Amino acid sequence: MTQLMAGGITVNGTVTTHAQIPISSKDRVAVDHTVIYPTPRLYVKFNKPTNVISTFDDPSARRDLRFYLKKYKLPQTLRPCGRLDRDSSGLLLFSNDGYFINHVLHPNHAVLKTYAIQLNKPLSPSHQSQLQLGLFLPDGPISIDFQPSQSKTQFLVTISVGRNRILRRAFDYFGYDIVTLHRQSIGTISLGNLPSGQFETIPESQIKNLALN
Numbered sequence: 001m002t003q004l005m006a007g008g009i010t011v012n013g014t015v016t017t018h019a020q021i022p023i024s025s026k027d028r029v030a031v032d033h034t035v036i037y038p039t040p041r042l043y044v045k046f047n048k049p050t051n052v053i054s055t056f057d058d059p060s061a062r063r064d065l066r067f068y069l070k071k072y073k074l075p076q077t078l079r080p081c082g083r084l085d086r087d088s089s090g091l092l093l094f095s096n097d098g099y100f101i102n103h104v105l106h107p108n109h110a111v112l113k114t115y116a117i118q119l120n121k122p123l124s125p126s127h128q129s130q131l132q133l134g135l136f137l138p139d140g141p142i143s144i145d146f147q148p149s150q151s152k153t154q155f156l157v158t159i160s161v162g163r164n165r166i167l168r169r170a171f172d173y174f175g176y177d178i179v180t181l182h183r184q185s186i187g188t189i190s191l192g193n194l195p196s197g198q199f200e201t202i203p204e205s206q207i208k209n210l211a212l213n
Contacts, residue, residue, distance in 0.1 A: 039077070039096065041095070041096060041097045041100075042075065042078065042094075042095060042096050042097075042201075043093070043094070043095045043097065043100065043201070043202040043204075043207050044074070044078070044093075044094045044095070044199045044200060044201050044202060045091060045092070045093055045094070045189060045191065045194065045199065045200050045202055046065075046068065046080075046091070046092045046093075046094060046194075046198070046199050047089070047090065047091065047092075047191055047194045047195060047196045047197060047198060048065075048084050048088075048089055048090060048091075048092050048196075048197075049089055049196045049197050050086070050087055050088065050089045051063065051086060051087075052064065052065070052067075052068075052086065053065070053086055054080060054083035054084055054085070054086075054092070062086075065080060065092075068197065068199070072198075072199055074094075074199065075096065077096045078094040078095065078096055079094065079095065079096065079101060080092050080093065080094050081093040081094070081095060081100070081101045081104040081105060081186070082104065082105055082162055082186075083164075084183060085164075085165055085168075087181070088181040088182070088183065089180075089181070089182045089183070089196065090115070090116075090181075090182040090183030090184060090191060091183045091184060091185060091186055091189070091190070091191040092183075093186055093189065093202070094199075100207065100210075103210075104186065104187070104210070105162065107161065107162070110160040110161075111160065111162075111186060111187045111210070112158050112159070112160050112185075112186075112187060113158065113159055113160070113162070113183060113185065113186050113187075114156060114157070114158045114183070114184045114185045115156070115157055115158075115159075115167060115181055115182060115183050115184065116154070116155075116156055116180075116181075116182045116184055117154070117155055117156075117157060117167065117171075117178050117180065117181050117182075118153055118154050118178070118179045118180045119153045119154075119155075119171065119176045119177065119178060119179065120153075120176060120177040120178075120179050121153065121176065122152035122153055123152055123153070123155070123176065127174045127176075128146060130174070131143070131144045131146075131170060131171070131174070132144060132145065132146060135170065135173060137166075137169055137170065137173065139163055140161075140163065142159065142161060142163075142166055142170050143159075144157050144158070144159055144167070144170060145157065145158040145159070156184075167181060168181070186210075187209075187210040188206055188209045188210050189202060189206050189210055
């Protein structure tokens with residue numbers, strides 16, 4: 001239980017004039033009709049550009065995620081739901097809701113992620129078939145779903161695992177380099193037309209749909 005200094009605040013909708021009032025985890029505190037306790041949950045999506053490090057404090061002083069949170073004056077309590085390597089771009093989800101972050105990241109939930117990729121050379125049908133059936137890398141199995149494509153080097157692929165650089169390592173196993181990798185969706189949440197380097201609030205309905213899947 002915490003204590004809160006009075007000063008034009010309401011507790012559970014009732015104005016309080018007490019200098020100090022005990023607050024429990026079940027209470028709702030607002031100042032000028034803005035809820036300050038419990039901390040409002042926030043969910044946003046971000047279109048990560050390439051050459052951005054998915055950390056908040058890069059030791060080499062390269063452009064990182066904190067740069068963009070500060071640029072758009074977003075709460076520093078937001079944390080990303082996963083990562084994209086420096087050479088990759090596309091959808092990142094941010095939240096201050098630990099339950100939501102854990103749901104997105106936990107392997108038991110197998111949240112689907114879709115990427116647009118371009119390879120350095122045409123993918124042979126036999127290698128595509130093996131990637132679809134699945135293979136074992138040193139850190140575990142991986143299988144990739146391919147959507148129909150008109151190109152032998154450009155594909156839309158979906159995976160349900162989130163291990164480090166897993167797509168790049170899976171294609172490298174057969175001798176291919178991924179030239180560009182752009183994440184388009186995570187579960188039911190898609191990047192849409194969000195410009196590179198910008199954030200957008202995610203509707204609560206989409207959060208509930210993802211949490212239920």
